[in-house]
Amino acid sequence: QVQLVQSGSEVKKPGASVKVSCEASGYTFTNYVIHWVRQAPGQRPESMGWINAGNGNTKYSQHFQGRVTISRDTSATTAYMELSSLTSEDTAIFYCARGHSSTNGNNFDSWGQGTLVTVSS
Amino acid sequence: EIVLTQSPATLSLSPGERAILSCRASQGVSSYLAWYQQKPGQAPRLLIYDVSNRATGIPARFSGSGSGTDFTLTISSLEPEDFAVYYCQQRSIWPLTFGGGTKVEIK
Numbered sequence: 001q002v003q004l005v006q007s008g009s010e011v012k013k014p015g016a017s018v019k020v021s022c023e024a025s026g027y028t029f030t031n032y033v034i035h036w037v038r039q040a041p042g043q044r045p046e047s048m049g050w051i052n053a054g055n056g057n058t059k060y061s062q063h064f065q066g067r068v069t070i071s072r073d074t075s076a077t078t079a080y081m082e083l084s085s086l087t088s089e090d091t092a093i094f095y096c097a098r099g100h101s102s103t104n105g106n107n108f109d110s111w112g113q114g115t116l117v118t119v120s121s
Numbered sequence: 122e123i124v125l126t127q128s129p130a131t132l133s134l135s136p137g138e139r140a141i142l143s144c145r146a147s148q149g150v151s152s153y154l155a156w157y158q159q160k161p162g163q164a165p166r167l168l169i170y171d172v173s174n175r176a177t178g179i180p181a182r183f184s185g186s187g188s189g190t191d192f193t194l195t196i197s198s199l200e201p202e203d204f205a206v207y208y209c210q211q212r213s214i215w216p217l218t219f220g221g222g223t224k225v226e227i228k
Binding site (some may be wrong): 035044045046047059061062063095097100102103104106107108109111112113114 | 153155157164165166167170171174176177208210212215216217218219220221222
């Protein structure tokens with residue numbers, strides 16, 4: 001079965017960077033897009049961007065442009081999301097999610113368990 | 122950016138009742154509207170994509186309808202496991218956006 005397993009919780013100081021990993025299994029990694037989604041406590045999910053795991057192409061939401069970098073390692077079937085210049089507003093759960101193949105990859109049909117990132121001085 | 126507005130914010134119903142959730146888009150999204158269910162401490166789960174297509178393994182009591190700017194998720198008869206928060210999401214225009222959610226709670 002499809003599984004996305006994310007790295008563990010992080011605590012960061014304002015201004016620092018965080019890198020979260022997402023290891024995929026149960027499907028052909030390079031055939032799908034991987035998205036990253038931020039969800040602050042009690043808030044709606046926010047799309048941050050995606051990577052085509054096959055060719056490495058990326059697309060970022062303007063809201064995070066310049067602060068986020070999404071990458072992948074095909075040999076490890078793992079995607080990564082790095083967010084820089086952290087502020088308290090980045091305290092959230094970050095999810096990776098696989099793009100649904102029937103909708104050009106722009107819906108999310110499998111999700112990681114989430115990684116809590118806490119930004120605090 | 123397309124803004125999705127969901128109503129009501131909270132729906133208080135009993136098991137066995139019908140739930141009707143609404144999602145309105147700030148501009149037309151064609152048929153590119155999906156619905157997700159999220160339970161506390163869990164990731165969202167895809168229920169419906171492209172207005173009315175149920176995702177794999179989703180029971181038939183979940184159905185979607187609508188077009189353009191106005192969409193509806195209907196749960197025909199609530200089961201105990203259906204009490205959760207529901208989000209709509211559009212894929213018409215980047216960035217992908219979600220609605221603010223409707224919480225379906227036990228009355």
